[in-house]
Amino acid sequence: MSIRLTEEKVFKDPVHRYIHVQDKLLWDLIGTSEFQRLRRVRQLGTTSFTFHGAEHSRFNHSLGVYEIMRRLITNFSDKPMWNDEDRLLALSAALLHDIGHGPFSHSFEKVFDTDHEEWTRLIILGDTEVNDVLRHVHADFPKEVAAVIEKTSANKLVTSMISSQIDADRMDYLLRDAYYTGVSYGQFDLERILRVMRPMGDQVVVKASGMHAVEDYIMSRYQMYWQVYFHPVTRSSEVILSKILKRVKVLHEEGYPFKQPPHHFESIFSNAMTIEDYLQLDESVMHYYFQCWQKEEDPILEDLCHRFLNRRLFAYVECHPNERLTDIMALQELFWEAGMDPDYYLEMDSSSDLPYDVYRPGEEQRVPIQLLMKNGQLKELSSESDVVESISGKKRTDHKLYYPADTIATLDPTIRLKIESILEQM
Amino acid sequence: MSIRLTEEKVFKDPVHRYIHVQDKLLWDLIGTSEFQRLRRVRQLGTTSFTFHGAEHSRFNHSLGVYEIMRRLITNFSDKPMWNDEDRLLALSAALLHDIGHGPFSHSFEKVFDTDHEEWTRLIILGDTEVNDVLRHVHADFPKEVAAVIEKTSANKLVTSMISSQIDADRMDYLLRDAYYTGVSYGQFDLERILRVMRPMGDQVVVKASGMHAVEDYIMSRYQMYWQVYFHPVTRSSEVILSKILKRVKVLHEEGYPFKQPPHHFESIFSNAMTIEDYLQLDESVMHYYFQCWQKEEDPILEDLCHRFLNRRLFAYVECHPNERLTDIMALQELFWEAGMDPDYYLEMDSSSDLPYDVYRPGEEQRVPIQLLMKNGQLKELSSESDVVESISGKKRTDHKLYYPADTIATLDPTIRLKIESILEQM
Amino acid sequence: MSIRLTEEKVFKDPVHRYIHVQDKLLWDLIGTSEFQRLRRVRQLGTTSFTFHGAEHSRFNHSLGVYEIMRRLITNFSDKPMWNDEDRLLALSAALLHDIGHGPFSHSFEKVFDTDHEEWTRLIILGDTEVNDVLRHVHADFPKEVAAVIEKTSANKLVTSMISSQIDADRMDYLLRDAYYTGVSYGQFDLERILRVMRPMGDQVVVKASGMHAVEDYIMSRYQMYWQVYFHPVTRSSEVILSKILKRVKVLHEEGYPFKQPPHHFESIFSNAMTIEDYLQLDESVMHYYFQCWQKEEDPILEDLCHRFLNRRLFAYVECHPNERLTDIMALQELFWEAGMDPDYYLEMDSSSDLPYDVYRPGEEQRVPIQLLMKNGQLKELSSESDVVESISGKKRTDHKLYYPADTIATLDPTIRLKIESILEQM
């Protein structure tokens, strides 16, 4: 069933040195237009506004996840429960797990209420090149791959290798995002962690001797979230992006006469988006529209697009929405007065992360990390590690209020001082 | 004249760790829309088809050149000939030296016969934000910056810091391109080289004790050219890109009824491109058109755009054009016969590099690297270094013939075998 | 007072790239025989038995501490409270803070009840080359340097730069030991931490924006302690080393006729060690004796020396001394019975670390890390950081019982099985 390439193909990779492809199936998947499209979707969306180095694509990351999975499987290859189809299933799922990501996923999904995981399923199961390649294994193979990515597969072992608290996806993105941003936080000893991982029944467990390496990985994740992923400058650019998409939607509904009509968005406005439509919406296309819309008559759309393309971002203050409700409402009034629609120019944004959590009945399932003790017992990580225990289950939330400080600075002093005085007290 | 920022600004950079901005002038230049546009132009064009890590932008590189210049100036700051305006001039020129680069410069300039250096001059001197910021120093400052970049400035010392065989531009791109591709070839000891550089009259010279560090830099440059910059897979994608642009131009001239007309290209077709038009042509816009043109009726345009977006590149054989003229002509005949227009599907491409050269009267001026000997004499690098001498002035050229192996494989055997037999003998 | 070198001297350093020496004072201190002796004392004692890469000396580390101090001072140089003598004081103390370390300090001090800090004071204040060089600044300068290292100086700011929870010493050894061992745990962003440190009255505080970088440093420290510094294999070799020294002392007291008498140790046996005697006792000399003593008649000394030189270490089991008192006593009996003196062949060893602690009245003073908030207030780190709070003040202790598994394996089965059965239950 599995056809080996006559000669192994390699990709030079700055994170894993080389990425090795040995199966025709994987090589063909990489060559599909749906996978190549990931070159035009950035891994970290607007993060490069904050960390200019982070311009890498989801294509780049997807190859990395595949490579970590390949190494993990190589370590497991002498385990009896493992067969060649499991191997192909794990590798394909690793490579394709992000195939449904659209442009600037976070903002896009929020505004249009779509879900990249649903698109992943549709692309794998639909009339696509990816589906065609996967069917060469056998007719049900696409379904099996989709089930692994969706976490509904009966093969819980493979599922946990790609979606758990210590999976190929997370391990690659921490290392890769740290490499491209240039921060040191995301570093951990991948090789050591791969060496201490063991398949055991339905899950991958970690030998207790590797506990400190796993602690280090959990701390890397914690640091990357607060230092990189939730950086307020990045969030500011996402606020603007969301506002652009929202404005376009509103204008479209109102029958606004666009100079450059949002052709690529029409099917999503009417809830009739096909796979083909979706696949065409990459970040280049979005940038094209933003550039054109800088010349629209609508001052809000024009201003927001100008801000996004030229990095004229919103400023922010820390502020808890519940405690500051009166102030926020006062600001909204003042914004209206000053001619700035607060629906577009004043935004409360909250980020929160749960760096590590143990499964609790009734909650969304998160597979906890199990340590394999010398005596053969399993113990959940946070019960053994003080450091992990200290952050386990603690949801940290960070609230910020975003506003256009540059525009406010140009307002008439009467109103400007009122606005600034409220902001300063926050 | 020079206004210091109240607090130094820093950018986290994976190559230089941090980039430090201390002057309001430089901070304002970075914020201009013309400089921010460089985020949408990749440093290495289509190289990421070969090295997937190389997705970094010219914005990224330009900050790096600025930072190297800043460090070099800090080392020179105790030298008497140096004043604060020289400093701002050097920093501005370093930051802006690539401001005129368009999308996929190499192919774009070849097809449309434009020159990014000319555009750099126009952007700095024209009605732009960059010009406006520079004029705050004084009215002639934009001209002085342009003159440094154009190498016509009377300030030969600053000019040589940005355009010589060992300048801030080259040192940054070697290190940066090596970092993002993941190859080891571009490494050299930047800190050591900066330590041994000395301003001396009109030029920067290198203390003889640093000769081996400079040798290492020259060899890095040589290796990067052949391993990365001239990689045949990258060249193949550039061939396709050029053919797309050529085809669009031809179709436009022929009055072809585009579904998506090439609006952004019209002024360049009529030789009437303004600065504003030029600045809008970034790589996102190009990708937008390529995607739309995948659905054009014209089979050549549609096929080439499909190839580019989905990385269905041309194959190649090494072949010297003069020695193989008969074969190439025979192939052209067969291509016509097979319905493949050889103007678009058969391309001879040659790359050549002169890794290091000494100035020779009458030739284009290249400032050679001068070593400052212990006795105060200057000696030209290649006269002291065997290794540099071995590659000095030797233009190495590499010729390859590109063709669509995938399409040929689907042709009728009669003609396919003829084509393949000629290609195999090459 | 401070004489600059006519040309800056540099040392190539793998951790800090270059170490820069600009003052004649520092250059002369590096050249003293007492400082050069540190080349023959390893930074991590017997750790290279576990991590073969960790063969670096205290000379190596001392230069690194100096360099971090130099960079920190450069950042502070525009601060008004700072003068040139403070600078020299800080640099000298940084360079010399480990000058009193003897060979394999940990074991040596335990057996001979000496203290490297006391030796540091004696070397700086006594009739030494170091003292002579320091007196060139002024007659009291040696005392001032010693006071900084002893933490009795009135200059609390300089003291805290070299001895606090985030000082030049710790920052260098974490980075350096991580580099030489090859583990990734010790990494943190030194440049960022140096940027956010601010002198403030008697101490150095950290800007709140740098809190996560400091968290990362604290976690590095925590990981290095458990992964590297307290590694049980290293501790096993230290157990053997201590036993050798103990045995020599006992034999000497008993008037044992050594083939190679312990000349270099005689003054310490009689509590009459001079500075000169102490300085001669480096790790080379210790190795010389160990090698000679492999041929002594005394079977214990001979065996222990053989074990140390050839890395025939003791095995270990985890075991809490209080809970296992009966077992340990039973083992002691059995060891005597088997002809293995338990004073030399059975050792309970405990390691513990307090990764971060806040000052509490009455306890040994540890300067806590203060964060400088935006509003100018100071807040103690663990009150702001969950992660640091989780490990703050928690003393973790790890107990292990060491024994010669290889010798036991050769014993008569009757007694061997008894011993092994007790060990297995632990």
Add this chain to the structure above:
Amino acid sequence: MSIRLTEEKVFKDPVHRYIHVQDKLLWDLIGTSEFQRLRRVRQLGTTSFTFHGAEHSRFNHSLGVYEIMRRLITNFSDKPMWNDEDRLLALSAALLHDIGHGPFSHSFEKVFDTDHEEWTRLIILGDTEVNDVLRHVHADFPKEVAAVIEKTSANKLVTSMISSQIDADRMDYLLRDAYYTGVSYGQFDLERILRVMRPMGDQVVVKASGMHAVEDYIMSRYQMYWQVYFHPVTRSSEVILSKILKRVKVLHEEGYPFKQPPHHFESIFSNAMTIEDYLQLDESVMHYYFQCWQKEEDPILEDLCHRFLNRRLFAYVECHPNERLTDIMALQELFWEAGMDPDYYLEMDSSSDLPYDVYRPGEEQRVPIQLLMKNGQLKELSSESDVVESISGKKRTDHKLYYPADTIATLDPTIRLKIESILEQM
């Protein structure tokens, strides 16, 4: 025959990340006292006087050579000519190739006219633990291993993997010495080179596609020789070391009454050194004697030992011995006059390296690097690479005259000025 360990053992290594040991044979060899002794012999002798980071041992390097060999063999493992005994032979030879190195080999061998390669043979074939372990494979196995290291083995393929112009030994030491010194010169892409190496008959050849990676390796070697291995400060310390050994030999012959007699050297003075004697002479022992001899009455021995331990090295001038014969003779006269015996205080030292050479009949055999072209032909590297051709067969020699500038500075002006005036003209 080959016994696998029940669980793979790993060593953390900063250069190769991990070193993997899978065979009991190799594990046992590492545990022998002869191999453990290599911990007390530095890889780069006195180089740490110049590059303080370079304190790593031959133990460290030997593990690295073994690991490169292991990876190379893994790549070759599907090749038909390869069997398990070949594998053990290659791994054992890689691990043991430096087992015969004594302390400060270069100087030691010059003064005592011994040869570490001869000692390697004796240790492998003699009554040693290494021999004992090797004989477990079969009685002739020690001889086979020795033959591979001596290049007299019939198994030319394995021989070339450890001794050729691109072998496991050289690849490890370049990378490792670069890592520990902190210089960037020794970097090259090991993984790529291992991928393009192919066993072919009696030798290992390199696929032509890897030519540039091999060029880069050759250039690294060239740079490391001149930047690190032949650094004049290192050579100065070797000069002093040789003079110490020479002085001891002379004093011993003259019946000088040593306070600390050179016991460990006596058998070598009388040409009666046994393997056991040789193995005891490690660098710790040498340091012990040097320290004791600082207190001898003989002023030359005392001074030289003091110089070595405290890094009071000789200064140098570049000078060609043949061109400067008269000056050197004049200096010798003046040195006598000043009471400095020129046999110990004036030394002409020449270093030369042949960075790459093609085999020429009649000369010492150096296996050149063969490129495997696409058409199956072999071509010698320098015939294809300009860069390698430029340094091929070119022996570069560097002559320096060493002298005690510090002592000269204290001489009576009459003679001092004469000496200095000659030195200045050189």
